[in-house]
Amino acid sequence: MKQDMKIPQATTKRLPLYYRFLQNFANEGKRRISSQELSEAMKIDSATIRRDFSYFGALGKKGYGYDVLYLLEFFRQTLDQDEGANVALIGVGNLGNAFLKYNFQKNHNTRIVVAFDSKAPRDGMEVNGIPVYHPDRLEEMYHEYNAELAILTVSSRSAQNVADRLVAIDAKGILNFTPVRLNVPDSLKMMNIDLSVELEALIYLIRNSD
Numbered sequence: 476m477k478q479d480m481k482i483p484q485a486t487t488k489r490l491p492l493y494y495r496f497l498q499n500f501a502n503e504g505k506r507r508i509s510s511q512e513l514s515e516a517m518k519i520d521s522a523t524i525r526r527d528f529s530y531f532g533a534l535g536k537k538g539y540g541y542d543v544l545y546l547l548e549f550f551r552q553t554l555d556q557d558e559g560a561n562v563a564l565i566g567v568g569n570l571g572n573a574f575l576k577y578n579f580q581k582n583h584n585t586r587i588v589v590a591f592d593s594k595a596p597r598d599g600m601e602v603n604g605i606p607v608y609h610p611d612r613l614e615e616m617y618h619e620y621n622a623e624l625a626i627l628t629v630s631s632r633s634a635q636n637v638a639d640r641l642v643a644i645d646a647k648g649i650l651n652f653t654p655v656r657l658n659v660p661d662s663l664k665m666m667n668i669d670l671s672v673e674l675e676a677l678i679y680l681i682r683n684s685d
């Protein structure tokens with residue numbers, strides 16, 4: 476990665492997608508790819524792809540395109556795909572249950588390893604093979620299962636309190652699905668996901684295309 480360069484969040488979000496598409500190309504036996512081909516497969520314009528890749532230094536050659544295996548190795552290292560991450564899910568209601576059922580099958584190394592819900596018994600129960608504990612045991616079990624980050628799908632009124640507890644146990648990140656804008660220190664990385672914002676953006680794109 477180029478030194479002292481801040482990678483925009485939009486680029487960071489696309490990295491796992493690049494990795495997945497490159498894996499597909501490699502599995503098909505493709506060894507070389509142009510940004511145009513990648514663009515058509517991913518439905519992302521090629522200028523964006525070239526700009527994203529430029530943050531990581533010169534990864535392609537003019538007139539040659541990109542070496543698929545080299546790129547794959549590069550992104551694998553950048554994304555730490557070998558290591559993956561253990562994820563805790565907090566709040567097993569409508570949304571949380573869906574995540575436990577899905578559990579990121581496409582990304583084998585990153586998995587929800589433990590979940591918490593106020594309706595779960597202290598001794599825990601299982602949903603889709605994943606242990607679910609009462610939040611009284613958050614601090615204990617978060618460490619027990621080596622969780623690195625948390626997905627937050629609790630009701631809004633509990634969100635800040637849970638976030639404070641995650642800060643206190645040194646969680647590295649929160650993927651926040653609640654509508655609450657959480658107060659956390661900069662040392663904790665936070666991403667907010669709001670489907671209604673994404674939907675509004677899509678509607679805007681549809682209404683403003685050509």
Ligand SMILES: NC(=O)c1ccc[n+]([C@@H]2O[C@H](COP(=O)([O-])OP(=O)(O)OC[C@H]3O[C@@H](n4cnc5c(N)ncnc54)[C@H](O)[C@@H]3O)[C@@H](O)[C@H]2O)c1
Pocket residue numbers: 565566567568569570571591592593594610627628629630631633637651652653654668669670671
């Ligand atoms: N980001 C989005 O696009 C999007 C879409 C739908 C819902 N949401 C939000 O996601 C959250 C979950 O939605 P839902 O429909 O699954 O709600 P839900 O009420 O079905 O589930 C919330 C769960 O959190 C649990 N809970 C409450 N306080 C807790 C605590 N302190 N510790 C552990 N568990 C706790 C409850 O027992 C419940 O099971 C809500 O905040 C909702 O507003 C976001």
